[in-house]
Amino acid sequence: MENANILVVDDDKEIASAIEKLLQLEDFQVKKAYNGLEALDIVINHDVDLILLDIMMPKLDGLSTLMKIRESKNIPIIMLSAKSEESDKILGLSMGADDYITKPFQPAELVARVKSQLRRYIFLGDKGKQYNSSQYIIGGLCLDTEAKQLLVDGQETKLTATEYKILELLMTNAGIVFSAENIYQKVWNEDAYAVENTVMVHIRRIREKIEVNPKQPKYLKVVWGIGYKIEKM
Amino acid sequence: MDIKLKKCNRLSVIRGILFFLTVIMLTTAVVLAERAVLQRNLDVLGEEDYKDTFEFNTLVGKTITEIMENDSEIPKTNQNYVYYLSWKDGTVSANVNRSKKEYFKNFSKAYLIYENQEYETSKKEGGIYWGIPFELSKDIDSLYFAFSNELIQEQQQEWESIRKEVTSVLVIIIILLLVSLFFIFVLIYLAGRAPEDEELHLTTMDRVYTDIQILIGGILGAIWTFYSYLWGEAFYSDWENINFQRAIYMGGSAIVTAIVIFLYGLILLSLSRKIKGRIFLKHSLVYLFCYGIYDFIKQLFDGRRFEKFPHTKQLFYKQMVYILASIVQVFLTLIFLMTSSGLFLLPILFELLITYWYIFSNNQIYEDINQGFDASTQEQLKSERMKVDLVTNVSHDLKTPLTSIISYVDLLEKEELTEAAVDYVKILQDKSQRLKKIVEDLFDLSKSTSGNLVLDLEEIDMKKLIQQTTADMEDRILQAGNKLVINLPDHVSKIWADGDKMYRVFQNVIDNALKYAMENTRIYITLQDESNMVLVSVKNIASYEMNFTSNEIVQRFNRGDEARTTEGSGLGLAIAESFTNACGGKLRVFIEGDVFEVRIWFPKKVG
Numbered sequence: 001m002e003n004a005n006i007l008v009v010d011d012d013k014e015i016a017s018a019i020e021k022l023l024q025l026e027d028f029q030v031k032k033a034y035n036g037l038e039a040l041d042i043v044i045n046h047d048v049d050l051i052l053l054d055i056m057m058p059k060l061d062g063l064s065t066l067m068k069i070r071e072s073k074n075i076p077i078i079m080l081s082a083k084s085e086e087s088d089k090i091l092g093l094s095m096g097a098d099d100y101i102t103k104p105f106q107p108a109e110l111v112a113r114v115k116s117q118l119r120r121y122i123f124l125g126d127k128g129k130q131y132n133s134s135q136y137i138i139g140g141l142c143l144d145t146e147a148k149q150l151l152v153d154g155q156e157t158k159l160t161a162t163e164y165k166i167l168e169l170l171m172t173n174a175g176i177v178f179s180a181e182n183i184y185q186k187v188w189n190e191d192a193y194a195v196e197n198t199v200m201v202h203i204r205r206i207r208e209k210i211e212v213n214p215k216q217p218k219y220l221k222v223v224w225g226i227g228y229k230i231e232k233m
Numbered sequence: 234m235d236i237k238l239k240k241c242n243r244l245s246v247i248r249g250i251l252f253f254l255t256v257i258m259l260t261t262a263v264v265l266a267e268r269a270v271l272q273r274n275l276d277v278l279g280e281e282d283y284k285d286t287f288e289f290n291t292l293v294g295k296t297i298t299e300i301m302e303n304d305s306e307i308p309k310t311n312q313n314y315v316y317y318l319s320w321k322d323g324t325v326s327a328n329v330n331r332s333k334k335e336y337f338k339n340f341s342k343a344y345l346i347y348e349n350q351e352y353e354t355s356k357k358e359g360g361i362y363w364g365i366p367f368e369l370s371k372d373i374d375s376l377y378f379a380f381s382n383e384l385i386q387e388q389q390q391e392w393e394s395i396r397k398e399v400t401s402v403l404v405i406i407i408i409l410l411l412v413s414l415f416f417i418f419v420l421i422y423l424a425g426r427a428p429e430d431e432e433l434h435l436t437t438m439d440r441v442y443t444d445i446q447i448l449i450g451g452i453l454g455a456i457w458t459f460y461s462y463l464w465g466e467a468f469y470s471d472w473e474n475i476n477f478q479r480a481i482y483m484g485g486s487a488i489v490t491a492i493v494i495f496l497y498g499l500i501l502l503s504l505s506r507k508i509k510g511r512i513f514l515k516h517s518l519v520y521l522f523c524y525g526i527y528d529f530i531k532q533l534f535d536g537r538r539f540e541k542f543p544h545t546k547q548l549f550y551k552q553m554v555y556i557l558a559s560i561v562q563v564f565l566t567l568i569f570l571m572t573s574s575g576l577f578l579l580p581i582l583f584e585l586l587i588t589y590w591y592i593f594s595n596n597q598i599y600e601d602i603n604q605g606f607d608a609s610t611q612e613q614l615k616s617e618r619m620k621v622d623l624v625t626n627v628s629h630d631l632k633t634p635l636t637s638i639i640s641y642v643d644l645l646e647k648e649e650l651t652e653a654a655v656d657y658v659k660i661l662q663d664k665s666q667r668l669k670k671i672v673e674d675l676f677d678l679s680k681s682t683s684g685n686l687v688l689d690l691e692e693i694d695m696k697k698l699i700q701q702t703t704a705d706m707e708d709r710i711l712q713a714g715n716k717l718v719i720n721l722p723d724h725v726s727k728i729w730a731d732g733d734k735m736y737r738v739f740q741n742v743i744d745n746a747l748k749y750a751m752e753n754t755r756i757y758i759t760l761q762d763e764s765n766m767v768l769v770s771v772k773n774i775a776s777y778e779m780n781f782t783s784n785e786i787v788q789r790f791n792r793g794d795e796a797r798t799t800e801g802s803g804l805g806l807a808i809a810e811s812f813t814n815a816c817g818g819k820l821r822v823f824i825e826g827d828v829f830e831v832r833i834w835f836p837k838k839v840g
Contacts (some may be wrong), residue, residue, distance in 0.1 A: 012633055025647060028386035056629060082632035083543025083625070084673075087687065103668050106634040107643040179697070196697065200704030222701060224732030 091204025123154025175232035
């Protein structure tokens with residue numbers, strides 16, 4: 001992962017430079033582009049392992065560039081944008097982006113996500129098509145129900161028995177919302193009574209382990225007023 | 234409170250008593266009067282001398298008839314009267330052995346001489362006619378008649394005692410009437426008053442229109458008159474015999490009179506209240522009708538509401554002209570028709586011309602109005618679009634330099650720095666984070682208040698939401714040090730709202746409480762049912778003096794801490810309120826002393 005080649009695409013020169021510096025401090029090789037056309041040019045002619053792509057750009061905007069790149073490459077692409085509506089995020093992700101960061105962002109988080117995506121790409125690339133039916137993959141998470149093991153972006157992550165059970169329940173039913181009572185009953189095998197706090201505590205601990213930014217979870221989400229779920233990706 | 238109640242009771246009691254007494258007194262007066270009238274003829278008050286009364290006159294007629302018809306049966310020793318009667322056929326009947334009229338004239342003060350179809354009587358000038366019933370007088374030649382003085386005296390005495398009795402009844406009646414009148418004045422004076430203030434209080438009865446009230450009064454009067462007539466009929470013949478049936482009638486009459494007087498009293502007081510309130514005329518159907526017509530006609534001619542709208546104003550005046558011109562044409566046509574002049578065709582033709590003019594000239598105005606509408610709708614759409622674009626563009630324009638700042642401050646931190654520079658960088662980081670929060674809040678708020686918020690409404694359990702939120706905020710709560718006392722019901726509390734937004738709402742409200750609560754005090758969160766709503770309350774004790782109103786603190790950028798030194802953008806509560814409203818709920822702040830409470834209501838989701 002060291003020396004990976006990263007392309008930063010943003011029409012704001014200062015921001016592009018700042019990101020370049022940030023990534024260089026992490027020992028990445030960085031190239032810059034200030035619009036979609038330049039970006040396509042670089043992608044075709046050079047080796048690129050990951051792209052940070054802004055949406056609002058002249059000449060060719062981010063989403064169109066994204067589509068174009070996806071025609072030939074499946075390298076991880078992280079969208080960067082000031083547009084923070086859910087709809088914008090969903091649009092970007094459904095068009096083929098792997099992640100979405102809104103501006104203004106925490107530099108540390110940006111770096112963490114870049115690293116996470118790279119690990120994930122390498123891990124998935126390595127594993128190739130070697131899925132078996134006991135493996136559940138959601139984004140960078142890989143849960144092996146046979147080995148009772150969780151890999152986050154390729155790295156083995158230790159979970160307690162309870163944490164594992166909760167995660168297994170949610171991941172094997174990705175997209176389905178479970179109330180705290182449901183989770184408690186299935187995991188602890190007891191009747192649920194005033195369990196919200198207990199379950200929430202475990203959820204938070206799981207988040208610490210699997211999320212890049214536990215305060216802004218991308219995998220394990222709270223459906224407020226109802227329950228919890230693992231986002232289907 | 235007690236004093237008010239006492240006063241209230243006293244006034245009402247006094248009025249009630251007066252009213253009741255008045256009704257009783259008037260009823261009594263009326264019944265007595267009726268009785269007196271039926272008992273005796275009215276001249277009982279007028280004539281002192283029995284001989285001048287109608288009753289005496291009747292007695293005379295009766296006696297004479299008796300004499301003439303039953304001559305043979307009358308004992309000759311009758312002491313009440315003496316008579317000498319000679320018939321035209323020559324027969325004579327008498328009860329004394331006298332035939333000279335002087336005897337009868339000197340017999341008493343009540344004599345009657347009928348001779349040669351002429352009367353000579355002792356009655357005074359202008360008194361009531363005494364005489365023989367006309368049909369009977371045809372057969373008489375002459376009649377000499379006189380009542381005995383004893384009889385006259387007897388009758389006179391009786392008459393006088395009756396007079397006394399009747400007069401005293403009359404006096405009683407007058408007294409009753411006077412006192413009633415006085416009471417009525419007092420009641421009218423007091424009508425509409427209440428002990429607590431000087432204002433006029435109208436009652437439910439005053440809601441009935443004046444003319445209807447008067448109409449009811451008229452009907453009541455008719456009913457009473459009818460009944461009294463019936464009653465009078467029953468009694469007229471013989472007052473002295475009170476039998477059961479008559480007693481019923483009497484009682485009935487008294488009751489009917491009492492009821493009628495009672496209702497009249499109510500109506501009278503109602504009318505007087507209305508007069509006092511100056512709505513006597515206004516509150517009648519007649520007035521309303523006339524006013525309605527007046528208003529309608531006024532509206533027809535009043536173009537003032539079109540001041541700002543030149544097109545509709547034109548339409549209006551054109552219409553007025555058309556209506557008036559048409560009326561004139563109709564009028565002329567009628568006149569011409571009535572005078573059978575062929576000219577009636579002229580106004581008809583004219584009317585057709587005017588109609589043609591009216592329709593065609595209006596078309597242009599319709600065009601103009603439509604265009605105006607279109608243009609205004611376009612304007613609105615444009616301005617709406619601009620607003621949305623503004624939010625998006627300014628959002629982008631604010632966030633971009635902010636991104637640079639945060640990124641470069643971060644890079645700066647990674648450089649070799651002097652001690653002072655390290656501090657400065659820390660401050661820059663703090664403030665840029667704060668700025669970021671404010672910008673984000675501002676856009677959330679502007680989106681939700683301009684209605685551009687995308688809501689994902691679904692059925693959520695308020696109880697769960699609160700539990701989740703407080704669990705999620707555990708770190709923050711521990712840090713602040715205040716204990717959260719949470720009171721949730723056993724059952725679920727389902728509402729229809731956007732879960733994410735409501736999470737924000739509670740997060741903001743609880744965060745607000747944590748920020749501003751006094752150290753070592755508790756924050757109380759309760760969830761309860763309130764009829765068909767769900768109510769959440771977050772209460773805390775403020776660590777500072779709250780110099781603002783509930784409304785002020787919810788306003789954007791208003792912060793309790795006037796010096797604005799603590800964290801926070803001032804938008805927390807504004808966003809909470811806006812999001813709550815967007816989801817269909819209500820948020821209100823209540824401040825009492827040092828206690829700060831936020832209450833949120835949501836309609837319960839049924840089924």
